[in-house]
Amino acid sequence: MTPHDDWPRLLGIDVDPAAVAASGEALEAVLNRLGGTSDGMPVPGAPAHGWRILAEPSVRHTVLGAPADPAAARWHVVQLTAEGDRRALHTAPELAPLRPSRAQSRAGLELRWPAVVSRHTPPDEFVVDVVNTGAARWTPGDDGMLVIGSLIPTGEAPRVFGWMSSQQQRGVPLDPGEYLRVPVTHTSTDWHALEPGRHELHAHLVALGLTTPLPFVVEISASDLTRLRAARSAARPSPAERRRSLENQRLRVEAQLAVSADPVRLIEIVRLADSDDAAVAAIGASYAYDREIAEVVYRSMLSELLPANAQRSRRELAMIAQSIEQLEG
Template identity: 35%
Template structure:
C-alpha cells in the first residue's frame, strides 16, 4: 500500500478506516490470520492485550504486515507488531519496543515544499555538483516533523522512458530546519554509486528526489555523460567481470536480497540464539538458510546486515528501499518493464 494522503506509523501508510475499528485480542487476531506465532519473551510487558487489528496487510513476496492497537485512548499513539514471515516452524512476532505516534500523511508533512534546480546547477551541468533547492512555496511556515530531507539524483538516458534507480541512506543526516514562505535549503543531490554500472555515454535526463517525503523535482535537467566521466565514477574491479546484468535484472536481484534482509531482521532474536554457539561462519550461514528457507546469498546478506538497518521505527530503511524497488518494477517500460522515475 502506498498512499501519500494516508496517516503513518513509522514509515507505514495506514488505512484510515482501520484506525476506527474496535479490534480484538492479539491471540484472536493471530488465529484469525492463520499465523502460528511465538511472542518473544522480551516483548514489552505493557503491550495492550486487546484492540489489535491489521493496519497494513502483508503484500506478496515478503512485504511486512503491520498489526497494531491504540496505546492512548485518543488514538494518537500505537503499539505495533510485525510477524516475521520466517519459515520452517513458528514465526516470530516482533513487538516494537517503542510506542509509535500516529503521524500526519506524507502529503501533509511536505505541504508547500518543492524541489527546484538552482541557476548554478543549470549553468554548470556537472554531475558531481547537482545542487538542488528544497523550497517552501507555501503560504505558511513549514515545520520539520522528524523526517530527514536527503536528496538524490536519478540519471535516465534521453529517449528512454524508464530505468531503475537506487539510493543509500545515512540515517541521522540531512535533518531540516523550519522554512518560512519563500525560504529554501540548498543541498547536494547525490547519484548512487551503483547507478554508474548501467550508464553509457550520451545525454541523460536528471531528476532529483527526496525519499522520506516522496518529493520529486517537477523539472529535469539534461546532462551529457562522456565515457571518461562514467569510467571515473565506476568501481574499478580487481579482476575481469562478467557482462553486466540488464537494469531490470539488477533491480529484481536487489529486491530479492533486501526482502531477505527484512525477513532476517524480523527474525533476529531467533537467529542470534541459533548461531550463538556455532564454530564458524559456514555453519552459521547454513543454519540461517535452514531457519529462513532462503538461498545462500540471501543468508550472507542477512548474516552481514548492519545493526543500524535493523530498526523498524522510522525511518525503516529496508522498507523504504523495498518500496522504491517495487515501484520501479511495477510498471512496464521500455527497459524490460522497469518503471519510470517520475
C-alpha cells in the same frame, strides 16, 4: 508518488486509514488468524482489545497495532515476521506516534534546480533545493532529506527507481521562501549502462515522495563516466561483505537502542571509570557487549541515546532487516 501517498504513517510505514479507524479485536485473535503466536511475549501496557492489521510491507512482514489513547495519536505496535516455518512477534519498545501522510508532510515544499547546477556539472556534484513555497513555516518531522537522482537518456520514459538508506540528512524548519540545499545521490545509477551524451536528470526526495516537476537536461561526458565507473567498482562490496556490514550495523543500533532505555545507568558506568579504556571495558562487562560494540556505545552522541529518539533507531533496524532480506532474496 508512492502507492499509499495519502496514508498516515507509523514508524515510517504507510498504514491503512480504514484499519486505523476500525474498532480492532483481541491480539491473540488476530495472531491466530495469521498463523502466528506471541509465545507469551508481553506487550507492556497494551490493551486487551483494539488490535488490527495496519500494513503488510512485504510477504514476510505484517504490522499490527492498537491505539494507546482515545484520539489514536499514539499506538502500540508489533511486527509479525516470518522466520523459517514460524511467524515471530516483535514488540516495539515504545509507543509510536501516528504521523501525517507523505502528501501532508510535504505540503508547501518544492524541489528546484539551483543556478549552481549547469548543463555540464559533473554527475556527482548535482544539488537540488528543497524550497518552502507555502505561506506558513514548514516544520520537519523525523523524515530524512535523502534525494535520489535518476539520469534518463533524452526522449526515453522515466524509470521507477528506489533506494533505502539509514544515513540521511536531517530536515530543518523552513520559513516561507527559505530553502535547504541537499546533494543528489546516484547510488541507484548503473554508470556502466549509461552512455555519454544528453540526459534528463530527475530528483526524488524519498521520505516525502517529492519529485522535481521538470527534469534538468545535462550532458554526461565520457571522462565523467570513466571516473564514476572506476570509483563505483572500487567501492562496491561483495554480497558477503555487505551482509557482514549490515549485521554489524544491526548489532550497533540494537545496542544503542537497548542502552537508551536507561541512559542514567550508562552515565553512572562512565562516571565511575578513570579512563576511556576503563569506560569501554565497564560498558562491555555491564551489558555483555564485545569491545567493538561497547566502543560504539561509549562514542555515541547523547542525542543517539535519548529515549525520545528510539523511534528513529527502530526505523533504522527495520531498514537494515529489509536490506538483509533483499540480499538473501
